[in-house]
Structure formats: C-alpha cells, structure tokens
Amino acid sequence: MTPALFWKNTFTETRHHVAPCTMQLPLSLSRLLDLLAESGEDDYGAIGPSQLAFLRTFRLVLGAIEVLGEDFPCSAAVDSQGGIRVTWRRGDRQVKLVCPATRETPVYIYHSSPSGNGLRNEKITAAELANRLDWLINREPANPA
Amino acid sequence: MRRRPRTKKDGSHDPGDDDGLSVFDSHRIERQACIENELSCYGIATLHVGSIRNLGMTVIRDPTDERKLLIPDMPLENPNNARLEALLDSVAETARIAVRCKWKKPQV
Numbered sequence: 001m002t003p004a005l006f007w008k009n010t011f012t013e014t015r016h017h018v019a020p021c022t023m024q025l026p027l028s029l030s031r032l033l034d035l036l037a038e039s040g041e042d043d044y045g046a047i048g049p050s051q052l053a054f055l056r057t058f059r060l061v062l063g064a065i066e067v068l069g070e071d072f073p074c075s076a077a078v079d080s081q082g083g084i085r086v087t088w089r090r091g092d093r094q095v096k097l098v099c100p101a102t103r104e105t106p107v108y109i110y111h112s113s114p115s116g117n118g119l120r121n122e123k124i125t126a127a128e129l130a131n132r133l134d135w136l137i138n139r140e141p142a143n144p145a
Numbered sequence: 146m147r148r149r150p151r152t153k154k155d156g157s158h159d160p161g162d163d164d165g166l167s168v169f170d171s172h173r174i175e176r177q178a179c180i181e182n183e184l185s186c187y188g189i190a191t192l193h194v195g196s197i198r199n200l201g202m203t204v205i206r207d208p209t210d211e212r213k214l215l216i217p218d219m220p221l222e223n224p225n226n227a228r229l230e231a232l233l234d235s236v237a238e239t240a241r242i243a244v245r246c247k248w249k250k251p252q253v
Contacts, residue, residue, distance in 0.1 A: 042185045045148060045159070079222045080148040080161070096230070098223050105223060110230045119227040
C-alpha cells in the first residue's frame with residue numbers, strides 16, 4: 001500500500017466510532033499506577049518503581065485479572081531499589097508477587113497460610129499468578145502445585 | 146527488610162543496611178525528631194525489642210549513632226526464600242503504626 005493510499009484509508013475514509021467509556025480501571029491496576037506518582041530517591045533509595053519492575057508487575061496483574069475474570073484488591077509498595085512488592089490477603093492466607101527492579105534477580109510469587117508456605121521463582125506467568133490468586137479466594141487445597 | 150548495597154546514579158556506593166536494619170531507640174529520641182531527621186517520611190512504625198528477639202534475631206546498639214539500634218540479622222529485601230519471607234511477615238505482624246504523616250524536609 002502506498003503512503004497516500006494508507007493515509008486515505010486510515011484517516012479519511014475510516015469511520016471511528018468511539019463508544020462511551022464506561023470501563024473502570026481495576027482497583028489493583030489503579031494501585032499500581034499510584035506508585036508512579038512518586039519518583040526519584042530519598043535517604044533510603046528509590047521512592048518510585050523502575051520501568052522494568054512496573055512493566056513486569058502491570059502485565060502480570062493485568063494478565064491474571066484476564067484469566068480470572070475478576071479483580072482482587074491488593075496493596076503495592078516500592079522497595080529501596082525500585083522493585084515492586086504486591087500483596088493480596090484473604091483471611092489467613094496471602095499471596096505476594098515480587099518484581100525486583102532489575103533483571104539480575106528473579107520475579108517470584110510467595111504464598112502462605114496456617115498450613116504452610118511456598119515460593120516459586122521460575123516461569124512466573126500471569127497464569128501462574130492467577131492460579132495462586134484462585135487458591136487465595138476459593139479456599140482450595142492449601143499448597144497449590 | 147534490610148536494604149541491599151547498591152551503586153547510586155552518581156556512581157557512589159550506598160552500603161544499604163549491610164551492618165543491620167537501623168532503627169531509632171524510642172527512649173533516646175522523640176517521634177517528631179525522628180520524622181524531621183529524614184529527607185521524607187510517611188510515618189513511624191514501632192518494633193518491640195523483646196518481640197524481635199523472640200523471633201530469633203539480635204538487637205544491638207548502633208556503634209555509630211547512640212540514638213539508634215541495629216538488627217543485623219533482619220532479612221534483606223526480596224529474599225527469594227520462603228522461610229525469610231515468613232520471618233518478615235512475623236516482624237510486620239509485631240509492628241505497630243505510631244504516626245502517619247507526610248513530611249518532606251524543606252529545601253535550603
């Protein structure tokens with residue numbers, strides 16, 4: 001397609017229907033976005049997240065919401081190097097997603113309940129996070145595989 | 146959590162908390178002075194020495210600052226270890242939020 005034809009098709013003949021925006025950003029993603037309100041460093045290190053940590057966290061949480069079909073409010077915090085720690089709690093169970101600031105250290109998911117705890121730091125995907133969150137809310141067996 | 150050593154953007158070395166997590170001793174400094182000691186502060190949480198020791202950790206006087214205590218064996222940030230994550234949870238459960246604030250040291 002020539003540039004002229006591309007322009008004609010894209011900007012002059014294509015009708016763009018913009019639906020009224022009624023979608024509300026999931027609360028967990030909104031809390032991640034709030035972390036971007038601060039940047040720079042204080043006495044103890046970074047006060048805003050690194051770009052890598054934010055991208056990794058946002059994609060994993062968004063992907064987990066898509067897999068589960070619902071959102072679960074979380075609390076998110078930035079560590080001193082700009083990594084992000086996200087925690088979900090339900091009763092006496094909790095799941096933590098830890099996305100460090102750099103690639104040198106692995107992303108991991110930690111889960112705990114009165115019957116035990118565990119940590120996974122390989123092949124962390126949105127599906128894996130969704131699996132842990134499913135365990136958190138549905139009270140399935142305490143130690144998911 | 147203890148901060149890991151790092152290289153700052155200006156190339157200088159930040160030792161982090163390699164000698165231990167440094168905390169103010171409530172018997173030796175007022176809360177407001179704690180807040181104003183920092184460039185920025187969002188609040189104060191308190192830890193009890195006995196509770197920390199009950200968790201198996203050590204609490205010693207900071208040899209470089211008599212107003213402070215050090216917890217040398219506090220786990221590092223993002224330990225990537227289930228036992229240490231559980232220990233951090235135990236520490237957090239013993240902590241109490243004493244002050245909530247938003248402080249930024251005025252620019253001179």
